Amino acid sequence: MLPRVRKPARYIGGEKNLIAKAHEGAEQVKFLLAFPDAYEIGQPNLGLAILYELLNERDDCLAERTYAPWPDLEEQMRSQEIPLFSVDTHMPAAAFDVLAFTLPSELLCTNVLNMIDLAGLPVRSSDRLGSHPLVIAGGHGAFNPEPLSEFIDAFAVGDGEEVAVEIADVIRRHRADESRESILRDLASVPGVYVPACPPSGLVEKRVVASLADYPYPKKPLVPVTEVVHDRLSVEIFRGCQRSCRFCQAGMVTRPTRERPAEQIKEMVRGGLASTGFEDVSLLSLSSADYSGIAPLLADMVRDYSSDKVSLSLPSLRVDAFTVGLAADIQEVKRTGLTFAPEAGTWRLRQVINKTVTDADLFSAVEGAFSQGWRRIKLYFMIGLPTETDDDVVSIAKLGRAAVEIGRKYHKGASVTLSVGAFVPKAHTPFQWAAMDRPEEIFRKVELLKGAAGDRSVNLRWQDPRTSVVEGIISRGDARIGNVIEAVWRKGGVFQEWSEYFDAELWLEAMADEGLSADDYCFTERSRDDPLPWAHIYVGVYSDWLWNDWQSAIAEAITEDCRWSDCYDCGVCMEFGVENVIGSGRPRVRSA
């Protein structure tokens, strides 16, 4: 079958450091970790890599991986009746106890259904029997589980390291059970696990790993033998973010910040490079320059690896934390692409979204980058933000032009790419009540931007705003959206994250068939009394606090970062008995 598909290397595993344990008897709980997108996207996923190693390290567990088969392979699988299989050993999904999805983005929902179906299981949870593998899901999508609640047996909310093992224990205890009910009931009693069939009496609280230092994973990352999106060593330097950008779900749901000790980071980089042969290291987090000891850490790494042709990258750089010194450090090892995300065109709007970066911050970061040898930089913005005016939009182009001007002082061919996406309100953020712009309005604003860019060195990139609408429907969707997802899947709508497969009409039709309207889900502001479909999922931030922050947003008032200003009592630290763990204990001073 593989010789007849494009890119067969997607399905062979074969990575260096593969674990491939033997499948054994009743004591061993077998996980098939599933990523609902193509191999080259999913393979580098850090969450999956952590669970893969952590579970395989235990004698009583086994983990293999599977990714969404590309439509050409799917066709072959369906015609030859070959079920979803693991890339590691090509075992069929039915040989596992758990099909464990990670849910990275809304648009991949239909792939989840497709994979459940390819695995040979009924897509609806209620139709599955005791003999079928359990279908579990975690990751970002689990913070609003309702749209998938008919299809997933249990959601694991929050950090997965501890709960994965607890889930395995429950499954082992229920080995002999015929019925699915008792195992689901037991799973529902595991903290952080939400079982739609056993609705909780109270809230489901997300899981939080108190110290990253206890989980130095992955230790021996898998090295792909074919091209993947991030082909490098990734080391997570901290989890969480306290910046409180009001649109940012990742920032809100992963609080509080927990830093990995610098010594452990260096050790993980050293060990990871030695076991993989990677030449690129990425220090991962939501806002890497915010690591409290970033300057000495980088200086040490530059010293240790500069002679070794190892390159270093810091994704998610905050503009206000990007100094010339930092630029010099990164560039000394090897130059990688640089993206800054000011998110909005004016200081006024940045206050509304609480991205407290001034124009001066941005210009000094841009200057730092160009002066240190970068020729091209990318600036990321959102349009359609609450309270946005045309002036805010046009200012994005002005910033782009000003950045190019700065660049020209250093290089004749300096260029700036403005990458523009439509704002989508997310659950558990202060903007969860906000309305988003209609696609027509987004298109109009894009035209406005095009007109204002006016310089060949300012490139404009934007996303199809119709994908944002679908994202918006699902991100704040309720259980009724499940029927829409199923209908789109049944009509062949898979790989909706990919522009060549995305089909807006399918979604709008399915919405209409269900008697639902995108107006209600996306384009109307919600009021304080509107029930939130994710209200039973507790991420540790009080709903009142979110509401007040939403009000502050409209009033253009900013919320400080609680690591170095006073705690504003969002609730997360107290609730989980963890505090912001700052590795080097040296608070940073912000330049803003």
Add this chain to the structure above:
Amino acid sequence: MSAEVRLRIRFSKLGKIRFIGHRDLARVWERAIHQARVPIAFSQGFTPHPKISFGLAVAVGWESVAEYLDLMLVSQMPSLPPALNVALPEGIRIQDVIELEAKPKSLSSVVSRAEYSVWISPAAGTLSDEAFTLALGEGLESILGAVQVPVTRNKKGEEFEEDIRPLIYELGLASSGLEDHSCSGRRIRMTLATQPRVLRPEEVATALTLGGLACEVSLVRREAQHVLVDGMTVDPMHRSVLGLAGAA
């Protein structure tokens, strides 16, 4: 600067890893070389490249026990084969290494033929094993006996006919089916041209099908590559090939 060491390596590509392409294979080698701390030489210039040159590409899906590449090191490394074998992914293994005295001609320019094991099975599955083997033997005979073997090829969207007979050197049923292999089909041996172009075993199967025996290739394994020296075929590690050096 006389410390430079030139090596020619023969390696195999077996099992699932046969599905990676040529570019992936190159990256796999670069990474293994880096991880094994092989003292590889780098090209000069703004973006230095490790000095690795690959021979003939092996197609995605083909196995091989006879792939070649040349390396240039800045110093000797006696432990190179075991160190690299540990760093390479499963299925790619070094078979042999020799040191070259001078800069060799590029592998792809000197290799002119390759030998293959090709597993072929009936397309429809209607024939019994014996009947298929018999028909296959006859089909191969008639190709060998033909003056011309025309097949249609497609180049840049245009179809044209080409006689592939001159590109076929040997064809025949293999005596046994290489018992280590779980692959379905009857194994045949082929020696085919790689110059002026690489004739693919699949094209021979097409010719068989045109000749009335509907069949398909289930696996190709490259068994050897040949260099023509004074009318004799030798492998790329043979002394006489290395003697072809000179035009540096």
